[in-house]
Amino acid sequence: MPPAKKRTRSYDPAKTRAAVLAQFGHVRSAVGGLTPGQLALPTRLGEWTVRELAAHIAMALDAVGRFLDRPEPDRQDAVLLDWPFATSAGSAAIADRARLLAGEHPDLDAFLGEVGQRFTARLDAHPGSRLIATNVGALPLADYVVTRTVELVVHTDDLNAAVPGLDVPYDRQALAAATRLLADALAVKAPGGSTEVRIPPYAVVQCVAGPRHTRGTPPNVVETDPLTWVRLATGRVTWPDAVAKAEISASGERADLSGLLPLMA
Numbered sequence: 001m002p003p004a005k006k007r008t009r010s011y012d013p014a015k016t017r018a019a020v021l022a023q024f025g026h027v028r029s030a031v032g033g034l035t036p037g038q039l040a041l042p043t044r045l046g047e048w049t050v051r052e053l054a055a056h057i058a059m060a061l062d063a064v065g066r067f068l069d070r071p072e073p074d075r076q077d078a079v080l081l082d083w084p085f086a087t088s089a090g091s092a093a094i095a096d097r098a099r100l101l102a103g104e105h106p107d108l109d110a111f112l113g114e115v116g117q118r119f120t121a122r123l124d125a126h127p128g129s130r131l132i133a134t135n136v137g138a139l140p141l142a143d144y145v146v147t148r149t150v151e152l153v154v155h156t157d158d159l160n161a162a163v164p165g166l167d168v169p170y171d172r173q174a175l176a177a178a179t180r181l182l183a184d185a186l187a188v189k190a191p192g193g194s195t196e197v198r199i200p201p202y203a204v205v206q207c208v209a210g211p212r213h214t215r216g217t218p219p220n221v222v223e224t225d226p227l228t229w230v231r232l233a234t235g236r237v238t239w240p241d242a243v244a245k246a247e248i249s250a251s252g253e254r255a256d257l258s259g260l261l262p263l264m265a
Helices: 013-032 050-068 080-086 091-104 108-125 141-162 172-189 226-233 239-244
Strands: 131-133 138-140 195-199 203-207 220-224 248-251
Touching: 013 050, 013 108, 013 141, 013 172, 050 091, 050 108, 050 131, 050 141, 080 141, 080 172, 131 141, 138 141, 141 172, 141 226, 172 195, 172 203, 172 226, 220 226, 226 239, 239 248
Parallel strands: 195 220
Antiparallel strands: 131 138, 195 203, 220 248
Protein backbone atom coordinates (compact mmCIF):
# COMPACT_ATOMS: atom_id res chain seq x y z
CA MET A 1 0.00 0.00 0.00
CA PRO A 2 1.43 3.40 -0.89
CA PRO A 3 2.05 5.68 2.08
CA ALA A 4 -0.82 8.11 2.55
CA LYS A 5 -0.23 11.83 2.55
CA LYS A 6 -0.29 13.40 5.99
CA ARG A 7 -2.52 16.22 4.80
CA THR A 8 -5.89 15.18 3.44
CA ARG A 9 -8.38 17.28 1.53
CA SER A 10 -11.33 18.28 3.69
CA TYR A 11 -14.93 17.41 2.85
CA ASP A 12 -18.05 19.02 4.25
CA PRO A 13 -19.88 16.20 6.13
CA ALA A 14 -23.33 17.67 5.47
CA LYS A 15 -22.67 17.98 1.74
CA THR A 16 -21.18 14.51 1.59
CA ARG A 17 -24.17 12.99 3.36
CA ALA A 18 -26.56 14.80 1.02
CA ALA A 19 -24.56 13.64 -2.00
CA VAL A 20 -24.57 10.01 -0.91
CA LEU A 21 -28.30 10.05 -0.28
CA ALA A 22 -28.98 11.81 -3.58
CA GLN A 23 -26.94 9.32 -5.60
CA PHE A 24 -28.45 6.37 -3.76
CA GLY A 25 -31.87 7.83 -4.49
CA HIS A 26 -31.06 7.98 -8.20
CA VAL A 27 -30.03 4.33 -8.11
CA ARG A 28 -33.13 3.26 -6.22
CA SER A 29 -35.41 5.10 -8.65
CA ALA A 30 -33.73 3.48 -11.63
CA VAL A 31 -33.63 -0.03 -10.20
CA GLY A 32 -37.28 0.18 -9.16
CA GLY A 33 -38.27 0.69 -12.78
CA LEU A 34 -36.34 -2.25 -14.23
CA THR A 35 -38.09 -5.33 -15.57
CA PRO A 36 -37.20 -8.88 -14.44
CA GLY A 37 -35.41 -9.33 -17.75
CA GLN A 38 -33.32 -6.21 -17.21
CA LEU A 39 -32.47 -7.25 -13.65
CA ALA A 40 -31.20 -10.56 -15.04
CA LEU A 41 -28.83 -8.89 -17.51
CA PRO A 42 -25.09 -9.49 -17.07
CA THR A 43 -22.78 -6.70 -15.92
CA ARG A 44 -19.12 -5.97 -16.54
CA LEU A 45 -18.39 -7.21 -13.00
CA GLY A 46 -17.65 -10.85 -13.65
CA GLU A 47 -20.69 -13.06 -13.16
CA TRP A 48 -22.85 -10.47 -11.41
CA THR A 49 -26.29 -9.71 -12.77
CA VAL A 50 -27.90 -6.29 -12.54
CA ARG A 51 -29.94 -7.58 -9.58
CA GLU A 52 -26.77 -8.62 -7.75
CA LEU A 53 -25.12 -5.31 -8.59
CA ALA A 54 -28.08 -3.48 -7.04
CA ALA A 55 -27.73 -5.64 -3.92
CA HIS A 56 -24.05 -4.77 -3.75
CA ILE A 57 -24.84 -1.06 -3.93
CA ALA A 58 -27.13 -1.56 -0.95
CA MET A 59 -24.28 -3.34 0.83
CA ALA A 60 -22.00 -0.36 0.22
CA LEU A 61 -24.37 1.91 2.10
CA ASP A 62 -25.19 -0.65 4.80
CA ALA A 63 -21.47 -1.01 5.54
CA VAL A 64 -21.73 2.18 7.59
CA GLY A 65 -24.15 0.49 9.98
CA ARG A 66 -22.12 -2.71 10.15
CA PHE A 67 -19.02 -0.80 11.18
CA LEU A 68 -20.94 1.29 13.69
CA ASP A 69 -22.14 -1.94 15.33
CA ARG A 70 -18.57 -2.79 16.20
CA PRO A 71 -16.89 -1.38 19.33
CA GLU A 72 -15.39 2.05 18.74
CA PRO A 73 -11.60 1.85 18.27
CA ASP A 74 -9.41 3.55 20.85
CA ARG A 75 -7.56 5.60 18.26
CA GLN A 76 -7.47 6.41 14.57
CA ASP A 77 -4.84 4.37 12.73
CA ALA A 78 -5.74 5.06 9.09
CA VAL A 79 -6.55 8.04 6.89
CA LEU A 80 -9.04 8.53 4.10
CA LEU A 81 -6.43 8.16 1.37
CA ASP A 82 -5.55 4.65 2.58
CA TRP A 83 -8.98 3.44 1.48
CA PRO A 84 -8.61 3.29 -2.33
CA PHE A 85 -5.65 0.94 -2.01
CA ALA A 86 -7.40 -1.57 0.25
CA THR A 87 -10.64 -2.21 -1.61
CA SER A 88 -9.66 -5.51 -3.25
CA ALA A 89 -9.44 -7.36 0.07
CA GLY A 90 -12.34 -9.77 0.63
CA SER A 91 -13.72 -9.42 -2.89
CA ALA A 92 -14.86 -13.05 -3.04
CA ALA A 93 -16.81 -12.75 0.20
CA ILE A 94 -18.36 -9.50 -1.01
CA ALA A 95 -19.55 -11.18 -4.20
CA ASP A 96 -21.05 -14.07 -2.24
CA ARG A 97 -22.85 -11.65 0.06
CA ALA A 98 -24.26 -9.70 -2.87
CA ARG A 99 -25.69 -12.86 -4.41
CA LEU A 100 -27.20 -13.90 -1.09
CA LEU A 101 -28.87 -10.51 -0.56
CA ALA A 102 -30.18 -10.46 -4.13
CA GLY A 103 -31.89 -13.80 -3.50
CA GLU A 104 -33.25 -12.82 -0.10
CA HIS A 105 -34.81 -9.56 -1.29
CA PRO A 106 -36.94 -10.04 -4.41
CA ASP A 107 -38.46 -6.58 -3.87
CA LEU A 108 -35.35 -4.53 -4.51
CA ASP A 109 -37.13 -1.20 -4.23
CA ALA A 110 -38.34 -1.98 -0.72
CA PHE A 111 -34.92 -3.31 0.24
CA LEU A 112 -33.10 -0.22 -1.03
CA GLY A 113 -35.61 1.96 0.79
CA GLU A 114 -34.87 0.18 4.07
CA VAL A 115 -31.13 0.54 3.52
CA GLY A 116 -31.48 4.28 2.89
CA GLN A 117 -33.52 4.71 6.07
CA ARG A 118 -30.96 2.78 8.13
CA PHE A 119 -28.14 4.89 6.74
CA THR A 120 -29.92 8.12 7.62
CA ALA A 121 -30.79 6.92 11.11
CA ARG A 122 -27.21 5.88 11.81
CA LEU A 123 -25.78 9.20 10.73
CA ASP A 124 -28.37 11.02 12.83
CA ALA A 125 -27.31 9.00 15.87
CA HIS A 126 -23.53 9.45 15.64
CA PRO A 127 -21.19 12.43 15.19
CA GLY A 128 -18.88 12.48 12.19
CA SER A 129 -15.90 12.25 14.53
CA ARG A 130 -16.99 8.84 15.82
CA LEU A 131 -14.29 6.29 14.94
CA ILE A 132 -15.27 3.10 13.13
CA ALA A 133 -13.22 -0.02 12.48
CA THR A 134 -13.23 -0.36 8.68
CA ASN A 135 -11.50 -2.76 6.31
CA VAL A 136 -8.59 -0.31 6.07
CA GLY A 137 -8.35 0.60 9.74
CA ALA A 138 -9.95 2.98 12.21
CA LEU A 139 -11.38 6.06 10.48
CA PRO A 140 -13.75 8.85 11.48
CA LEU A 141 -17.30 8.16 10.34
CA ALA A 142 -17.36 11.34 8.24
CA ASP A 143 -14.29 10.21 6.29
CA TYR A 144 -15.75 6.79 5.60
CA VAL A 145 -18.93 8.37 4.24
CA VAL A 146 -16.77 10.11 1.62
CA THR A 147 -15.72 6.69 0.32
CA ARG A 148 -19.38 5.87 -0.29
CA THR A 149 -19.45 8.49 -3.05
CA VAL A 150 -16.87 6.47 -4.95
CA GLU A 151 -18.84 3.24 -4.50
CA LEU A 152 -22.06 4.87 -5.64
CA VAL A 153 -20.66 6.74 -8.63
CA VAL A 154 -18.67 3.74 -9.87
CA HIS A 155 -21.59 1.35 -9.57
CA THR A 156 -24.05 3.82 -11.05
CA ASP A 157 -21.77 3.78 -14.08
CA ASP A 158 -21.80 -0.03 -13.99
CA LEU A 159 -25.61 0.03 -14.02
CA ASN A 160 -25.72 2.40 -16.96
CA ALA A 161 -23.26 0.21 -18.86
CA ALA A 162 -25.26 -2.95 -18.18
CA VAL A 163 -28.78 -1.84 -19.13
CA PRO A 164 -29.26 -0.46 -22.66
CA GLY A 165 -30.97 2.91 -22.57
CA LEU A 166 -30.61 3.35 -18.81
CA ASP A 167 -29.36 6.80 -17.91
CA VAL A 168 -29.09 7.04 -14.14
CA PRO A 169 -27.96 10.60 -13.36
CA TYR A 170 -24.91 11.48 -11.31
CA ASP A 171 -25.29 13.84 -8.39
CA ARG A 172 -22.83 16.68 -8.93
CA GLN A 173 -21.50 16.66 -5.37
CA ALA A 174 -21.12 12.87 -5.34
CA LEU A 175 -19.20 12.92 -8.61
CA ALA A 176 -17.03 15.77 -7.34
CA ALA A 177 -16.10 13.96 -4.11
CA ALA A 178 -15.38 10.69 -5.93
CA THR A 179 -13.22 12.48 -8.50
CA ARG A 180 -11.23 14.35 -5.87
CA LEU A 181 -10.62 11.32 -3.68
CA LEU A 182 -9.33 9.27 -6.60
CA ALA A 183 -7.22 12.16 -7.91
CA ASP A 184 -5.61 12.57 -4.50
CA ALA A 185 -4.99 8.81 -4.42
CA LEU A 186 -3.00 9.12 -7.64
CA ALA A 187 -0.85 11.81 -6.02
CA VAL A 188 -0.24 9.42 -3.10
CA LYS A 189 0.69 6.53 -5.39
CA ALA A 190 3.02 8.64 -7.55
CA PRO A 191 4.26 11.55 -5.41
CA GLY A 192 6.01 14.37 -7.22
CA GLY A 193 5.40 17.55 -9.14
CA SER A 194 6.43 16.90 -12.73
CA THR A 195 2.95 16.09 -14.07
CA GLU A 196 -0.27 18.00 -13.61
CA VAL A 197 -3.50 16.02 -13.85
CA ARG A 198 -6.55 18.15 -14.55
CA ILE A 199 -10.08 16.84 -14.14
CA PRO A 200 -12.27 19.89 -14.62
CA PRO A 201 -14.25 21.19 -12.93
CA TYR A 202 -13.44 19.19 -9.80
CA ALA A 203 -9.75 18.45 -9.32
CA VAL A 204 -6.16 19.31 -10.21
CA VAL A 205 -3.26 17.37 -8.69
CA GLN A 206 0.50 17.30 -9.08
CA CYS A 207 2.14 13.88 -9.27
CA VAL A 208 5.00 11.78 -10.71
CA ALA A 209 8.61 12.24 -9.67
CA GLY A 210 10.78 14.49 -11.82
CA PRO A 211 11.52 18.17 -12.41
CA ARG A 212 8.96 20.42 -10.76
CA HIS A 213 7.67 23.37 -12.75
CA THR A 214 7.49 26.72 -10.98
CA ARG A 215 5.49 28.94 -13.30
CA GLY A 216 3.36 28.85 -16.43
CA THR A 217 2.09 25.70 -18.12
CA PRO A 218 3.78 22.57 -16.75
CA PRO A 219 5.71 20.42 -19.27
CA ASN A 220 3.57 17.34 -18.56
CA VAL A 221 -0.20 17.72 -18.54
CA VAL A 222 -3.03 15.19 -18.46
CA GLU A 223 -6.64 16.29 -18.78
CA THR A 224 -9.83 14.28 -18.80
CA ASP A 225 -13.43 14.48 -17.66
CA PRO A 226 -14.65 13.24 -14.26
CA LEU A 227 -16.40 10.06 -15.43
CA THR A 228 -13.49 9.00 -17.60
CA TRP A 229 -11.16 9.59 -14.65
CA VAL A 230 -13.32 7.47 -12.35
CA ARG A 231 -13.38 4.71 -14.96
CA LEU A 232 -9.59 4.84 -15.38
CA ALA A 233 -8.97 4.85 -11.64
CA THR A 234 -11.22 1.83 -11.07
CA GLY A 235 -10.25 -0.22 -14.11
CA ARG A 236 -13.46 0.22 -16.06
CA VAL A 237 -11.49 1.58 -19.03
CA THR A 238 -7.82 1.29 -19.93
CA TRP A 239 -5.48 4.17 -20.64
CA PRO A 240 -4.85 3.10 -24.30
CA ASP A 241 -8.58 2.81 -24.99
CA ALA A 242 -9.32 6.22 -23.45
CA VAL A 243 -6.49 7.79 -25.46
CA ALA A 244 -7.73 6.12 -28.66
CA LYS A 245 -11.22 7.55 -28.07
CA ALA A 246 -9.79 11.02 -27.39
CA GLU A 247 -11.19 10.92 -23.84
CA ILE A 248 -7.76 11.92 -22.52
CA SER A 249 -5.45 14.75 -23.52
CA ALA A 250 -1.85 13.96 -22.54
CA SER A 251 1.27 15.94 -23.40
CA GLY A 252 4.86 15.55 -22.20
CA GLU A 253 7.23 12.64 -21.63
CA ARG A 254 5.85 12.00 -18.14
CA ALA A 255 2.18 12.27 -19.11
CA ASP A 256 1.60 8.55 -19.73
CA LEU A 257 -0.13 7.29 -16.57
CA SER A 258 -0.85 3.79 -17.88
CA GLY A 259 1.66 2.23 -15.47
CA LEU A 260 -0.11 3.80 -12.47
CA LEU A 261 -3.67 2.79 -13.31
CA PRO A 262 -5.99 1.46 -12.13
CA LEU A 263 -5.70 2.69 -8.57
CA MET A 264 -8.44 0.37 -7.28
CA ALA A 265 -8.41 -3.26 -8.33
